Amino acid sequence: MTALYEHYCMAAHIDDNSPEIDVVKFTRCVALMIIGGIMVPDYQGGSVKLIFLQLLRDIERIRSYSWGSAVLAFLYRELCNATRIRKAIISGPLFILQVWAWSRITFVNPDINGLSLTVPQNEFEEDIPYAPYGARWSNVFSYTHSPTHAVRIIRDCFDRMTNAEFNWIVYNKKDVDVKAIISTYDNRIWRCVCPLICFDIVEMHRPDRVLR
Template sequence: MYELTGWLPGEVAIKGSSLLVITQLSNHLETLIAANNIIDEHTDEAEVQKRVRLYLLWLIGGTIFLDNTGSLLSLHFLLDIIDLDAIGGKAWGAAALSYLYNCLCRASMANSHDVCGFIALLQVWAWERIIPMQPLLRPLRVNERDIVFAQKWTRRGVRESEARAVLVVCRDVLDNLTDDQVFFLLNFFDKKCEKYNNNRVFIDLFIFC
């Protein structure tokens, strides 16, 4: 790991043979920032790549492909970021979505008590598609046009009265959804209806899966 990232975690940061404590990685990154150990135009290219791998390891293992421990990431992800030039050729979005689907499938089992994966993606999808779950839109700042998609909403409000913050209310909202409270990709939906001869059972599965 040291050769790839320039960091050699202590024994307390490693669990088993290939698991890293996420908070230890986060603390190390914060330490680098606090020590003013920043990357600039004078930094050696090898050092830049090591720092990039550290951030990518945190992003990939600790955020996008988070497991059900919520606190550990697999060091096997380092194998995917050895060659930084090749990263852009990998289908990260498809992999993240597939992993999230798998996590949601396992979370729906009767004996499951937790959920993992890139839950932020599911949250933003729900905000975009399910009207009663939407937060208030954040006002655009002066000269602000292009923003990160999820940042167009604001989190301000009284949490005790918001559907997205109260589990019982959220369940009630989902149980009582009507068609006009959900945004669908209508053209794609219509084509699916035609393809499967308006089979309502299949279409219902298509909508909610």
């Protein structure tokens, strides 16, 4: 990833007068770095599998792929591997796991002190697409009521965890952020029982097992 960045991204100068082939090459480079650095990173975050490069061959088709399901499949497989007794590290898009934990487990999540970034703040932003639900955590935090960097304390909190310390209904339909998401997407997709595929990784999506 470092070599890719230094060799191409740093050397490329893209502007309105750049040839289309240079723009496409630069786009592929940036997309490959996003895939390897955020979506399906290894545990060091320093390399990316070249198998994803074939998906960037046709720039116009990139938007048609189900990237979200591929990322979830990769994360689910890493979570399974992390349960092995000799496994000491985990890779994958762990920020998704962190957002899930912050949204669900009350003694882990920090207090949000800033404005929500998931909905437009004024009439001038009405044409801006709604951000993902997890974007609410891209904010100013306060850790007054939650432990940080203290593994022993956090483990003790998990051992003593009660039913009331878990947020079972995180997607409240009265929430402005959730209303925006529900009105934009077909929520039947959320409840779909289907395989999540990321090349050789296939994990089942089974919301029916945890649906209230």
